[in-house]
Amino acid sequence: MALYSRVSGSVGMITLQNPPVNALSAAVRQGIVDMMHRALSEPEVKSVVICGQNGKFCGGADIREFGAKMTGPPLVPMVHLIEAASKPVVAAIEGIALGGGLELALSCHYRIAHSKATLGFPEVALGLLPGAGGTQRLPRLIGVPAALDLITTGRHVTAAEARQLGIVDEVTDLNAVDAAVKFAQSVTGKSLDARRISTYPCPRPPDLDAIFERAMQQVRRSARGAIAPGTCVQAVHAAVTLPYAKGMERERELFSLLFTSGQARALQYYFFAQRAVSRWSTANGARWDTSKPRPVRKAAVIGLGTMGRGITVSLAQAGFSVVAVETQEQQLSEAKQAVSGMLERGAKRRGVPLAHDKIKYSCSVQAVADVDLVIEAVFEDMALKKTVFQQLSAICKPGALLCTNTSGLDIDELASQTQSPELVVGMHFFAPAHVMQLLEVVYGPRSSPEVVATAMQMGKKMGKVSVAVGNCRGFVGNRMLKPYLEQAFFLLEEGATPEQVDQVLEEFGFAMGVFKVSDLSGLDVGWKVRKSDGLVSPASTGTSARIRGGSRYSPLGDLLCERGRFGQKTGRGWFQYDKPGGRVAKPDPWLHGFLEEYRAQHGLVARRIDHQEVLERCLYALINEGFQILQDGIAAGPEDIDVIYVLGYGWPRHRGGPMFYAGQVGLDKVVERLEHYQQIHPDVPGLQPCSLLRKLAASGNPAIHKWREVIQKPRSQL
Numbered sequence: 042m043a044l045y046s047r048v049s050g051s052v053g054m055i056t057l058q059n060p061p062v063n064a065l066s067a068a069v070r071q072g073i074v075d076m077m078h079r080a081l082s083e084p085e086v087k088s089v090v091i092c093g094q095n096g097k098f099c100g101g102a103d104i105r106e107f108g109a110k111m112t113g114p115p116l117v118p119m120v121h122l123i124e125a126a127s128k129p130v131v132a133a134i135e136g137i138a139l140g141g142g143l144e145l146a147l148s149c150h151y152r153i154a155h156s157k158a159t160l161g162f163p164e165v166a167l168g169l170l171p172g173a174g175g176t177q178r179l180p181r182l183i184g185v186p187a188a189l190d191l192i193t194t195g196r197h198v199t200a201a202e203a204r205q206l207g208i209v210d211e212v213t214d215l216n217a218v219d220a221a222v223k224f225a226q227s228v229t230g231k232s233l234d235a236r237r238i239s240t241y242p243c244p245r246p247p248d249l250d251a252i253f254e255r256a257m258q259q260v261r262r263s264a265r266g267a268i269a270p271g272t273c274v275q276a277v278h279a280a281v282t283l284p285y286a287k288g289m290e291r292e293r294e295l296f297s298l299l300f301t302s303g304q305a306r307a308l309q310y311y312f313f314a315q316r317a318v319s320r321w322s323t324a325n326g327a328r329w330d331t332s333k334p335r336p337v338r339k340a341a342v343i344g345l346g347t348m349g350r351g352i353t354v355s356l357a358q359a360g361f362s363v364v365a366v367e368t369q370e371q372q373l374s375e376a377k378q379a380v381s382g383m384l385e386r387g388a389k390r391r392g393v394p395l396a397h398d399k400i401k402y403s404c405s406v407q408a409v410a411d412v413d414l415v416i417e418a419v420f421e422d423m424a425l426k427k428t429v430f431q432q433l434s435a436i437c438k439p440g441a442l443l444c445t446n447t448s449g450l451d452i453d454e455l456a457s458q459t460q461s462p463e464l465v466v467g468m469h470f471f472a473p474a475h476v477m478q479l480l481e482v483v484y485g486p487r488s489s490p491e492v493v494a495t496a497m498q499m500g501k502k503m504g505k506v507s508v509a510v511g512n513c514r515g516f517v518g519n520r521m522l523k524p525y526l527e528q529a530f531f532l533l534e535e536g537a538t539p540e541q542v543d544q545v546l547e548e549f550g551f552a553m554g555v556f557k558v559s560d561l562s563g564l565d566v567g568w569k570v571r572k573s574d575g576l577v578s579p580a581s582t583g584t585s586a587r588i589r590g591g592s593r594y595s596p597l598g599d600l601l602c603e604r605g606r607f608g609q610k611t612g613r614g615w616f617q618y619d620k621p622g623g624r625v626a627k628p629d630p631w632l633h634g635f636l637e638e639y640r641a642q643h644g645l646v647a648r649r650i651d652h653q654e655v656l657e658r659c660l661y662a663l664i665n666e667g668f669q670i671l672q673d674g675i676a677a678g679p680e681d682i683d684v685i686y687v688l689g690y691g692w693p694r695h696r697g698g699p700m701f702y703a704g705q706v707g708l709d710k711v712v713e714r715l716e717h718y719q720q721i722h723p724d725v726p727g728l729q730p731c732s733l734l735r736k737l738a739a740s741g742n743p744a745i746h747k748w749r750e751v752i753q754k755p756r757s758q759l
């Protein structure tokens with residue numbers, strides 16, 4: 042709703058009230074319209090100030106209302122009512138003016154912002170465009186290039202930048218509402234003719250076509266199939282080429298197109314999913330709202346390889362004192378140099394002070410004796426990690442959390458090496474650890490709720506999105522990756538090429554296809570794991586070479602590794618590169634010959650595989666594993682899986698995540714296609730729909746927010 046009050050006798054004040062961000066719900070819009078009419082009808086009122094309660098102007102349209110039928114007054118007539126007002130209207134911008142909130146401010150005749158406020162049009166991240174005149178007013182106010190930048194990227198600007206661009210009239214360090222009231226009094230009675238942005242001509246720079254061409258190229262490069270950025274460009278184009286009223290019509294058409302698209306629904310689902318994962322729960326009943334994190338001031342990192350260095354940087358940048366341990370002098374000195382460089386670049390990029398003095402380096406594990414939390418980041422080797430955990434358990438002070446950075450090893454096995462298994466938790470960082478936003482917090486059956494809460498909070502303080510997941514091989518992300526990779530390998534055996542598989546996945550929206558990712562991260566990584574699992578048989582020839590543990594197995598990755606083809610680092614992998622460490626993947630005729638030979642050797646006849654099969658087999662096998670993970674209680678809900686896949690594995694955000702995507706395709710269709718492929722390839726694992734997927738499909742493809750009702754409720758063992 043919106044509250045009306047009178048200040049200083051002649052100023053009508055309209056205060057938006059809709060916690061937490063004063064979003065423009067139907068009730069708020071109704072309130073604004075009613076209060077505007079009241080302010081305009083009261084003869085004592087000479088000017089109007091619009092502000093938001095609790096120091097937040099407005100976070101835009103209420104996204105929670107997007108799924109339902111529209112009620113209340115629409116935004117466009119509301120902003121026209123304000124702009125057409127005969128009395129000056131001043132926006133007092135504190136905290137945020139985003140999306141519809143900024144459109145509301147642009148309809149006011151003046152804008153006063155607090156110096157700490159941020160402003161922007163983030164609609165593009167929700168699959169939309171600013172649909173209440175934003176695409177028509179902003180270019181008129183600040184010019185086409187700046188408007189294109191803000192609208193197509195969705196980036197937030199500070200009040201200072203907004204002032205520089207001409208979006209706001211004044212910036213104050215004092216109370217912005219008081220400043221706006223004073224300002225409103227000072228402009229009482231002045232003509233408003235030059236203050237209505239919709240009446241401004243839209244500037245037409247001489248190189249207009251080139252500007253739009255560049256903008257389109259830019260969004261095509263970065264959008265990876267998302268339709269909103271390009272549509273934003275089209276809407277701004279209408280501001281330049283059409284009169285305001287016609288431009289508004291075009292904006293409405295384009296907005297409707299986006300609003301009803303699957304991409305907008307996916308992005309809006311993802312917006313809430315990313316927030317939902319912080320309300321975590323575990324399979325044994327621990328929860329975010331009943332588990333108190335422990336205080337952590339000082340942390341330690343053991344092992345300063347690539348991951349350990351990134352984790353050290355993340356901790357120091359988040360303000361923790363860090364003890365960084367590497368037992369070899371030479372490696373410690375190299376790590377120190379690398380970490381300093383990363384901190385310097387980070388400080389420069391983010392404009393923050395250097396955090397060098399937060400870190401103490403040591404060659405001795407004993408140096409961690411007084412820390413509150415240790416993150417072990419040594420090689421992914423169970424025996425080595427066990428030794429480290431035995432040492433830590435003996436050295437660390439009572440109550441210190443012992444965390445392991447592992448991408449899939451058993452947390453409980455490590456916990457059993459310590460005197461206090463309840464203090465052990467996994468923190469699976471993604472490389473590069475100081476850049477990637479995702480953290481899988483892995484709880485074992487004995488991890489205490491406070492320890493999970495502490496690790497979740499640590500992740501948040503490091504600027505990461507933490508997702509709590511249960512303990513199983515590969516946790517959520519890497520466990521789902523296995524069937525995805527397997528299908529890709531089988532497709533090569535059956536006749537596909539790495540470039541074909543990657544092209545299909547990249548057209549779907551992945552930044553890189555599965556084989557390019559494998560070349561980037563190194564084929565030897567998976568090879569080592571398969572070796573330690575006893576999967577890589579020394580004599581990988583003959584029919585038996587394609588069977589492991591009774592299931593079909595593709596040794597293709599092993600065979601490439603045996604030939605020293607580890608990917609980018611060796612200049613050869615699934616693709617070829619111009620040199621070791623090269624980045625540009627090129628199809629490799631050697632690999633094609635190798636695949637032909639391999640097929641001939643194993644009696645496989647190459648067939649033509651279409652794009653649909655590549656996509657369905659890779660993605661549906663991955664999705665099927667996701668449902669198995671939900672069924673096993675490893676992830677509490679589909680949102681957890683989707684956030685992990687978008688932030689950690691390059692799943693296109695505009696497709697919501699694998700579980701959301703499955704719902705959009707139709708769960709019955711996913712089941713039907715998996716069964717189809719299973720019938721044709723009975724020996725291929727991963728194609729049998731799991732029982733939860735079947736159950737949900739049979740219960741009529743319920744909306745994703747209803748899945749939790751079907752997934753069995755965890756029983757508390759606490």
Ligand SMILES: CC/C=C/CC(=O)SCCNC(=O)CCNC(=O)[C@H](O)C(C)(C)COP(=O)(O)OP(=O)(O)OC[C@H]1O[C@@H](n2cnc3c(N)ncnc32)[C@H](O)[C@@H]1OP(=O)(O)O
Pocket residue numbers: 061062064100101102103104105116137139140141142163164167169170171172173313316317
């Ligand atoms: C013609 C119609 C045109 C419409 C165009 C639009 O206006 S679309 C909406 C444009 N606005 C946005 O995209 C803003 C989205 N919100 C944010 O970016 C951030 O939430 C924030 C406002 C910068 C605040 O960030 P902060 O980190 O402080 O808090 P949270 O992100 O955790 O948010 C707090 C809770 O508020 C909910 N919320 C935020 N914005 C909205 C919104 N516009 N509508 C509804 N709800 C919103 C958010 O979901 C959090 O609540 P939870 O219960 O925790 O989920």
